[in-house]
Amino acid sequence: MRGDRSLRATSSRPTRQRPAAPVTPVTGGLGESARRPDATLKVKGEFAYSSDLWAEGMLWGTTVRSPHPRAKIRSIDVSEALMVAGLATVLTADDVPGRKTFGMEVPDQPVLAWGDIRYQGEAVALVAADHPETARRAAALVRVDYEVLDPVVDAEAAMAPDAPALHPSGNVLKHVKVRHGDQQPTADVVVTGEYEVGMQDQAPLGPESGLAIPDGEGGIDLYVATQWLHVDHDQLVASLDLRPAQIRMTMAGIGGAFGAREDISIQIHACLLALRTGRPVKMSYSRQESFVGHVHRHPARLQYEHGATRDGRLVCVKTRIVFDGGAYASSSNAVCLNAATFACGPYEVPNATIDCYVTYTNNPPCGAMRGFGAVQACFGYESQMDKLAAALGMDPVELRLANAMREGTSLPTGQRVEGPAPVAEILRSLRAMPLPPNADGAGEAERDLRELPGGVSNTTHGEGVRRGVGYAVGYKNIAFSAGFDDYATARVRLSVVAGEPIAEVHSAAAEVGQGVVTLQLQIVRTELGVQRAVVLPADTQVGSAGSSSASRQTWMTGGAVKAACEAVRERVLALAASKLGATGRLVLADGAVLVADAGAAPTRVSTLADLLGAEVVEETVEYRHAPTEDLDPETGQGNAHVGFAFAGHRAVVDVDTELGLVKVVEMATAQDVGRALNPQAVEGQLQGGTAQGLGLALMEEIQISGGKVRNPSFTDYLIPTILDMPPVRMDILELGNPVSPYGVKGVGEPPTISSPAAVAAALRAATGRALRRIPVRPEHITGLLETRTDAVPDDPTKPARISAETQ
């Protein structure tokens, strides 16, 4: 292929003639719907997920968990378990060599419980055996003597002065106060409301799993599916009491995450078992264990009071939001801060009083899930906007337009919104989209009965079916906030292999399905003009990428890869200048160095292959976004966030008002993504995120009573199927972002923020019911069962004052 090379070798006479290898334009760069590099393996069943791993001689680990939500451990007897043939070891808290607790922000959760049990499913002991069934049987024989205590199961009750303290620090984990403007404002019209959001599960399809392999020298290699290798690594170092270099982590294939893999699950446990037995140990949760083995979306109770002028200008928002954090802190503090900062929605609000709490209870721990505090708040403020519109006799979209936040708006936290804040554009776009054909309009005759509420169960021929349309708009921060040192690392290496330039990217970014592997390839192809590019496995041999959460990886790891490419490019171009004497404006494109002076056609200086020869150019870069600051503890003022993303939804539903069954006919969404670097992947995020929001609105809830999870299976915890999910009409806005690489915004979370509120609004429009709780259940639609919050008196002229703590 590179015949010119041997030719030159035989001709030592200098020539002005540039080598004339054919130019093959690089494809799969930024802006294209480049193919996922892992797609072929995934469709063939050959992609190695964490639950697929296997090693010669490996054992199966399993966890003994508490059946009680609150108890004290009197004693643990492992003698019977130890008699099981095939059993390798049983471990309890005494066997944890280092720090006996873990936690991303607050290390308050025992690796293995030793005194207090704080939730049902808390890990108490570990077992390793030669077969998963042996391990399960041995686990059942670990005798734990519990003193069972009354659980604290209500977040509000947990704050009562006489509630038992579940942690030494007390039960209020965090209280975020925001005080903005006049604290005693008067308004022409005031509406109040009380809302509830149930506990949602991320329900990634891949179970928590991994394989730990001891290295024979006291160290360990762990292959695991996680959202953030390095934060796991820190916690492993602490609890295993090893030097950092003794623990090497490699990302195994991840079967979805959505927040569920931000906290430790099997990581420390598998390593403990492997180090003790000296054998590889695999752990893989069953679906039931998965439901108690990861944190959930915080259930919330939200009280709101909105005041407006008669012509529909917001005067004030007063709100009190209480999250149930469950037994341990996880990322509750950050969720609480988020909810507080977004509590008023994407609107201009001159006066605000916000109190947001998260408390410890004996319910399952809650933490990160797609939308992270913004989802619950959005259901609250958007329900209020509809209620206010009704009280004012205004169109709900017009009311939102009249108050829409824009570039330069000052948030209740005092932070100015920089860059595009296209709330009005999003609303107008949604309103302008054509509506699906009406159920009782023309064309009804051809409508398949399977498309009606009740679907394939054939419960109606259209009688009692009413249509409703609802709108919602929401927003959220991108990347980590409140003063966190947020960075991502990438290494890019350019070399020549078999006569062809090849770029390798190494980062620890977790590919959870969103496509960050594809994006890294697209960036190097575009930045270095190299077709052949590979992403090396994510591991701890390179610096932290931060978490695949907060919609941050496109911006952060994208930014790091871009910066590393720029550093590599600078060196390559310097080489071209020094080695070949190239001058002018040098660029890399299509596998070559070109001179691209203004006004002249680009000419080739050299192919990269010729220029580099055996030379390898490698650069590692840490990328940071602009610093943020924590909120003032008394006033809640501060520039807590580095950037925002906005999305809106319009939901169209058909409701069988007699049976309470719902068919979502269409979801429409408009979202500003800044710039769509991979349009197909962006669409996938919008569609998938919308589906999870629809799930929260209609069916997804972890049912808890007495602190116990009652539905830990896909039989009883329902996630939307292909029958539940309608087509998604999309308007992807690309308005840029002045402070991010390529002008991107995060894409993953916004679709989940406004979709639940839009579905709820559509259901209200169809049924005329208040529907103050999501998920909305059939009995709420038919009115057979009023929720506690539905029973709250609803008289806009006599607002029930929020019992907010004034400073």
Added chain:
Amino acid sequence: MQLHCKVNGEPREADGVWEGESLLYVLRERLGLPGSKNACEQGECGSCSVYLDGTLVCACLVAAGQAEGARIETVEGLADGDILHPVQQAYVAAGAVQCGFCTPGLIMATHDLLRRISAPTDVAIREALAGNLCRCTGYEKILDAVRMAAANARVGE
């Protein structure tokens, strides 16, 4: 117990199988075929779908012993070496793969649908794939993939 079956055309056997094991466990842990996935192991998600004597089943609900002497086709058997099956090609091209954990099961279910109905309507596709959960895609691109696979197969006829 010992188990003999034909998997993707090849005679296979497994020794020391515990009677309580599922076909899914045998495939994944004993026969080195982890392509069929284990998202729920209780028949709710379809990620473990395989053909058992030509019928699409959830391998997690089939006791290992039931597979004695049976013919089993898994997702690993669809491609012809490096050449993807048209259904697999369509999933890649349509962007129907995100995390991909649902993908093997959906590809098997799509394969089964298209061999029964060559030009399914959207409602028929939805009904046929209703037993397969996907948490990432919202199903839109999965529908695209099935439509594309059906169209390509018709062109290929």
